[in-house]
Amino acid sequence: MILLRLNQKSEFNSTRIPLPSSKSESNRALVIDALTEGNNTISNLAEARDTQTMIRLLETSPPVFDVLDAGTTMRFLTAYATVTNQKKVMTGTARMCERPIGILVEALRSIGAEIHYLNVEGYPPLAVHGLPAQTNNKVKIRGDVSSQYISAMLMIAPVLPQGLELELEGKVGSRTYIEMTLELMAQFGIKYSWEGNKITVPHQAYQPTTFEVESDWSGASYWFSLLACADSGELFLEGLKENSLQGDSAIVEIMDHLGVKSTFQKGGVLLQKQAVKGLKKWDFSHCPDLAQTVAVTCGILGQNAVFTGLESLRIKETDRIHALQQELAKFNAQLKEIEPEVFQVIPSVTMPRQVQIHTYDDHRMAMAFMPLLTKTHVLIKEPDVVNKSYPSFWKHCGLLGISMEKQGES
Numbered sequence: 001m002i003l004l005r006l007n008q009k010s011e012f013n014s015t016r017i018p019l020p021s022s023k024s025e026s027n028r029a030l031v032i033d034a035l036t037e038g039n040n041t042i043s044n045l046a047e048a049r050d051t052q053t054m055i056r057l058l059e060t061s062p063p064v065f066d067v068l069d070a071g072t073t074m075r076f077l078t079a080y081a082t083v084t085n086q087k088k089v090m091t092g093t094a095r096m097c098e099r100p101i102g103i104l105v106e107a108l109r110s111i112g113a114e115i116h117y118l119n120v121e122g123y124p125p126l127a128v129h130g131l132p133a134q135t136n137n138k139v140k141i142r143g144d145v146s147s148q149y150i151s152a153m154l155m156i157a158p159v160l161p162q163g164l165e166l167e168l169e170g171k172v173g174s175r176t177y178i179e180m181t182l183e184l185m186a187q188f189g190i191k192y193s194w195e196g197n198k199i200t201v202p203h204q205a206y207q208p209t210t211f212e213v214e215s216d217w218s219g220a221s222y223w224f225s226l227l228a229c230a231d232s233g234e235l236f237l238e239g240l241k242e243n244s245l246q247g248d249s250a251i252v253e254i255m256d257h258l259g260v261k262s263t264f265q266k267g268g269v270l271l272q273k274q275a276v277k278g279l280k281k282w283d284f285s286h287c288p289d290l291a292q293t294v295a296v297t298c299g300i301l302g303q304n305a306v307f308t309g310l311e312s313l314r315i316k317e318t319d320r321i322h323a324l325q326q327e328l329a330k331f332n333a334q335l336k337e338i339e340p341e342v343f344q345v346i347p348s349v350t351m352p353r354q355v356q357i358h359t360y361d362d363h364r365m366a367m368a369f370m371p372l373l374t375k376t377h378v379l380i381k382e383p384d385v386v387n388k389s390y391p392s393f394w395k396h397c398g399l400l401g402i403s404m405e406k407q408g409e410s
């Protein structure tokens with residue numbers, strides 16, 4: 001557990017934060033690189049554990065692909081092992097084995113893959129036996145559970161002898177991640193079409209490419225939130241681009257309502273405090289990883305915002321809706337379901353002198369609650385959870401004059 005304290009007034013003077021690279025972009029680039037058997041120059045890969053796990057598994061190719069708690073690594077490598085005809089056991093943490101994968105397994109089986117469940121139907125662990133022959137190229141796939149199944153199918157599509165026609169069924173969540181996959185594939189020379197709910201990727205070769213991974217917009221969101229909750233100041237976030245492949249760049253627009261002005265400059269984005277315009281409503285369907293950041297910010301800033309599109313939060317590293325409800329309550333804020341799947345943040349009116357935050361093995365819980373330190377003393381349990389996406393997070397807090405004192409055993 002660590003105790004976070006701000007050593008000065010909550011005011012930041014243009015500190016530059018060298019953000020980590022995007023694990024989403026990194027993990028896609030790595031799978032594409034593996035499918036092209038090298039010849040690419042990929043730089044700035046993420047330090048995130050999810051990406052380091054992907055690198056290690058691809059390099060060492062053990063019989064058991066233990067992805068730990070990395071959703072993209074599980075879903076992308078299941079498709080990769082299948083199409084490259086490798087016999088692999090796919091497994092991960094206890095939580096990973098509670099995160100559904102049936103939609104992807106069904107899609108892969110429908111093109112001829114042989115995959116078996118080793119424990120519970122629809123969930124890891126799995127035994128992948130490969131794809132003896134492609135028996136079909138038209139696949140219907142639900143879009144309302146996780147976009148990662150769709151991204152996984154798309155990335156293997158060009159190397160399938162018959163290519164793939166993916167028909168997305170129902171509501172499509174996290175659409176920006178599907179767009180990221182396709183745009184990244186296009187950078188590696190792939191032609192595709194997306195008309196209505198049908199994405200068509202013909203059989204073709206990935207082209208050797210030079211690709212630089214961008215800084216991580218999801219990781220950037222915590223610094224936006226910190227500035228929004230601070231009294232005054234500026235921050236400079238390095239390595240972010242205005243035209244990003246990442247849908248979490250939506251944080252610019254959200255935080256414009258919550259008192260942070262963003263100006264893109266050479267090498268990154270300058271954040272400056274401005275008056276709070278107010279955030280009335282936001283739909284997080286296509287940027288689910290921002291929901292925790294924004295809920296905590298609204299709870300601190302006194303914003304009664306209404307949130308929708310939170311459905312997928314229940315099957316991430318933890319049930320994030322439950323975790324948010326428990327932890328917001330510790331500073332007298334709420335995330336209240338006012339209608340089915342419609343949530344309202346009811347902000348804090350009284351701030352306790354100290355708040356102890358549980359992280360539920362979820363990196364985003366630790367990082368999203370950090371800005372509370374502008375109002376009170378914050379204790380974060382299991383601070384190492386940040387390693388999943390942002391191992392240097394606490395070091396970067398140090399750059400801002402935030403002190404971290406170890407307490408107790410974890």
Ligand SMILES: O=C(O)C1=C[C@@H](OP(=O)(O)O)[C@@H](O)[C@H](O)C1
Pocket residue numbers: 023024025072145146147148151173174177288289312
């Ligand atoms: O494809 C990706 O890189 C991701 C997609 C999203 O998941 P879902 O599609 O399951 O919402 C997101 O939450 C996750 O952090 C990363």
Ligand SMILES: C=C(OP(=O)(O)O)C(=O)O
Pocket residue numbers: 069070071072073289316317364389
């Ligand atoms: C949900 C996340 O990751 P994944 O699904 O890849 O485990 C996340 O990073 O917030």
